[in-house]
Amino acid sequence: MDGNDDANISFIIMFVKFPELRHLSARYRRFSTNVEADTKVLQELLKNGTLKPHSIPLERVNIYHYYFNTEPHLDAFQKTLNRISKFPVHLDIRRCYVPTTTTTTTTSSNGDGDARQQEQQRSLEEAMEGVSISEACYNIVSKEAQCWACLHSFERCWKCESICAACQRTRLPPLANDQKLQDFQRRRRGRRHTQREKNKSMVVSAGANDLAVTITPTTATTNSSVIDDPSLEDEFSVFE
Numbered sequence: 001m002d003g004n005d006d007a008n009i010s011f012i013i014m015f016v017k018f019p020e021l022r023h024l025s026a027r028y029r030r031f032s033t034n035v036e037a038d039t040k041v042l043q044e045l046l047k048n049g050t051l052k053p054h055s056i057p058l059e060r061v062n063i064y065h066y067y068f069n070t071e072p073h074l075d076a077f078q079k080t081l082n083r084i085s086k087f088p089v090h091l092d093i094r095r096c097y098v099p100t101t102t103t104t105t106t107t108s109s110n111g112d113g114d115a116r117q118q119e120q121q122r123s124l125e126e127a128m129e130g131v132s133i134s135e136a137c138y139n140i141v142s143k144e145a146q147c148w149a150c151l152h153s154f155e156r157c158w159k160c161e162s163i164c165a166a167c168q169r170t171r172l173p174p175l176a177n178d179q180k181l182q183d184f185q186r187r188r189r190g191r192r193h194t195q196r197e198k199n200k201s202m203v204v205s206a207g208a209n210d211l212a213v214t215i216t217p218t219t220a221t222t223n224s225s226v227i228d229d230p231s232l233e234d235e236f237s238v239f240e
C-alpha cells in the first residue's frame, strides 16, 4: 500500500482484512505512520480477541519513510508484531546503534583463555563499529540504506557516520542520498544501453568468425527496488 492507498488508513486494518498476509509494505507514509498508535491498536485487537496470538503468517513489514528520526516505541512494535505472527517479523527499519548491555567485563575469574577470547571479541566488535561502545544512537536507519555512489550498505545513520566507509564520500541525508542514487542508476542504465549497442555491433562485425563470444556486462547487479518503485517517484515529485 505504498503511496497507492488512502494515506489516512492505518495499515493495521490489513492484518484483520487479510489474515493470510505475509508481506506488508506501507512506506513513505510520513504523516500516517504512527508506530505508537499502531502498537496500541494491535495490542487492543489481541486483547479483545480480534487477532489471536501467533495466528497470521506475517513475515515482513515495511514502514520506512525519509522523516523517521527516532522511534522510542520500536521495540514494543516489534514484540507485538511477533506476538500476532507465527514467525519473527522482519522490519525494514532499525536503530542506528544501541550497545548490548549483556556483555559486562567479568573476565578475571575465568582463566586466561576466556579472558583472551573476550578481549578478542571486544576488539573485534570495536573494530566493526569503528566507534566506542558508549556512543549509543537511537536514530532510525533503513535496513536498505545504501551509499548513492558505491552502494555500500550503511551500518549507522548519516549523522553518526558522516563519511561513507567504503568510498570515503561525504554522506547525504537519506532523501538526498536516494535521489542521487536514483539519478546515478538512471545514468548507469543509459550507459549500459549504449554499451549494449556497441556490443551488438561488435558481434555483427565478428560474425564471419566461428567464435561466438557472449559479452556480459560485468557491472554488479544492484538492488534497484528503491529506484524502480513508482510510488517513490511520486513521493519525490512532491518534494521537488
Ligand SMILES: [Zn+2]
Residues within 6 Å of the ligand: 096, 097, 137, 138, 139, 156, 157, 158, 159, 160, 161
Ligand atoms: Zn546514529
Ligand SMILES: [Zn+2]
Residues within 6 Å of the ligand: 147, 148, 149, 150, 151, 152, 164, 165, 166, 167, 168, 169
Ligand atoms: Zn560509498
